[in-house]
Amino acid sequence: MILRGKAWKFGDDISTDLIAPGRYFHLRSNLEELAKHVLEDADPQFASKVQQGDIVVGGNNFGLGSSREHAPIIIKLAGVSAVIANSFARIFFRNAINIGLPVVQCDTSGIQTGDELEIDLARGTVTDITRDFTLPFPPLPDAMRTILGDGGLVAHIKKHGEFKLD
């Protein structure tokens, strides 16, 4: 699968509190509304300006903190096609795969906001078309590739009736 979109660059340690702030706790059962506040405390402009297919680019330890799956869900609901970061916090990474949001780990230091990016999930490359460079990324662990390929964990379980990861 090839994903193409404009980069939104964020810094290190983007916590789930920055992605899905606690003051909107009451909107967790109203995800469309919650998505209007996605990443609000990291960039108040983001939610109103993000376009379908855009790509969120983080630094180190993206998604640290709380286990709230609402964080990757509202990133996806806002139209974001993938998240790229130098590194991810464990729970966020797993949640993103479970809800069908591609997450890619590679060196993001050369990418800037507004760059046109292309992600080739099958080949494992991120290309910054604006700056003309391509970076490889390691493949997902097999179990995660299977779940993401099925469209997330709920779809995986619906398809196989249980875990089918080997």
Next chain:
Amino acid sequence: MGLTLAEKILSEHAGREVHAGELAIVAVDVCLTQDGTGPLAVRQLEKLGMVKAANPERTVLFIDHSAPSARRELSNDHMLLRDFASKTGACLSDVGDGVCHQVISERWLKPGDVLIGADSHTCTGGAMAAFSTGMGSTDVAVGIAFGKTWMRVPETIRVNLTGQFSRGVYAKDLMLFLIGKITTDGANYMALEFGGPAADAMPHYERMVLANMAVEAGAKTGLFSSDGQTRLFLESQDRGKDYRPIKPDPDAVYSRVVDIDLSKLVPIVSFPHTVDNVRTIDEAKGEKIDQVFIGTCTNGRIEDLRVAASILKGKKRHPHTRLLIIPASRAVYGQAIKEGLITIFNDAGASINTPGCGPCVGVHMGILGDGEKCLSTMNRNFKGRMGNPEGFIYLASPATCAASAIAGEIVDPREVM
């Protein structure tokens, strides 16, 4: 090749010997959700057409994050959780019963269990040699329905503890020091395993502080062996029969070993907005504080309240500093009442609130104003955590918090003890 605690517990649950790096499908003994994550878990089970719990008597739905409910939307979420519990026979821990991680340890968890919880601080259960880890709502939903989950067996960082804390230094200071040393992602995807003579001598409530904050270093869980200290804790909850000893093999393989001599530590304060932004008390003191919060799954236990009360007894909070105190569970609250601690807090000018998460999640009970600073016993200080991105959160031990509430600024608790 010997096994780490993580490998040992996961091997028992995978039905075969597993080692770090392997993928395993493991049986799950206990599942928990809370009111911020439970409604999504319930809806995922509805999507799957599986409104059921494989093990209802060890599936626990907690209402602790907004309890009592702060808003109509949240009251409706609570209704959804109560309805699910009633339909499936799952256990409900309702308003006022306390924070999930405290209550699951008091009432449900046993050494050697695998616990998955839709809350990142589920790792607190590792204090009891239970492989306890936080996951998202969907993972826990599937765990509830099937009684199993998949895991990558983690590598382990061994933390060897020696020496004794000096007066005024606690497990919280140790953990803030450790996170400062290895950073907020220093243990990402890994387990922390605490051992050594000081870990063996450490009472269960202090082990819970260390295990609780394992996730603040990125860890999947933070484990202790189960031993006489574990048995003492279980006996105190009338669950002595649940005890069994589990420890790592002496030739277990670790990816890294960290040695800490407790006697060299001083009180530590973590500054905004990341937990690893730590300073010694000498570097921290003098910082003016608008609100002090003592409680949470990290430091809301009876031992923490005793320390706070010993400092606050006969004193008043600073007139410019609000003092919030929240016991971690109903049992802790009851004990604090019996011991007269609640009267001491009330006389000191504290606001005492319902057992639960309180203002730690930023929903209610103490949201900061713009530019305000809160010193807290909680476990994380991310921007926006307490409901306002213009607020500033500092983390410290109950002793440092209590002493600072009197002074109105961060002070060294050793000077008033």
